[in-house]
Amino acid sequence: MSNDTPVPPPPSVAPPAPPPPPSNVIPMPLPGKKGPKEKWPKAVLERGYSMIPSILLWGQAKMNLEPDELNVLLQLISHWWTAEHDPHPAKETIARRMGKEPRTIQRHLTKLEKKGFIKRVARFKTHKGQDSNGYDLSGLIAKLEAVAPEFKTVAEQNKRRRAKAEVKPAII
Known part of the structure; x- marks a missing residue:
């Protein structure tokens, strides 16, 4: 007589858990995790964050931007939520x-x-009547596009220089 009841698989043996690290060991973050959640505490991210092109920071002197002018641009960028709507913070907000x-x-x-x-x-x-001004940032974008190739060239030169320095000398 056959029994159609399925037979459960044999119990598997789980590998033992690794021992906890000593209390004086600080866990290192896993390599490659570079997202905002891995960099910033939750309380900081909950208030929002802005995407800032690195070239804006790297090219500040090249574009002749004074520190307070850069800060004003960063304030405007922090209010630029969608590409189709200009940021429009009040001067008083930026000033404060x-x-x-x-x-x-x-x-x-x-x-x-x-x-x-x-x-x-x-x-x-x-x-x-009039509301706070909007700020069209297309000029900033054009200026960043204009200096971007210079930074690409510098990055490529640095990469070649590092590669050359890392080559082991031939043994003669």
Whole structure:
């Protein structure tokens, strides 16, 4: 007589768990994990973060950006949530965050506009008059695109230099 009841597989033996590290050992992060969650605490990330092109930081001097002008650009970028909508923080908001007067921020915005980094775009509330300006960042993007090849060339030169330095000398 046959029994159609399935036979359970034999119990598997799990390998023993590795011993815990000594208390004086600090665990190292796994290589290759470079996402924001691995870099920043949750409490920091919960408030949001902005994507900043490295070339903006590397090329600050090359693009003739004063430190406060760069800070104003970073403040504008932090308000640029979608590509199709210009950022539009109030001058007072930027001033408060930078510990400056609104008039100082207005002067920095004027310099950034004269240098071609931004264009102010007037915004109006329906039946209520003018709202805070929007800031078109296409000039900044164009300037970053213009200096990007220089940084690529430097990176390639550094890579070749490192490779050359790492080559073992031939034994004669």
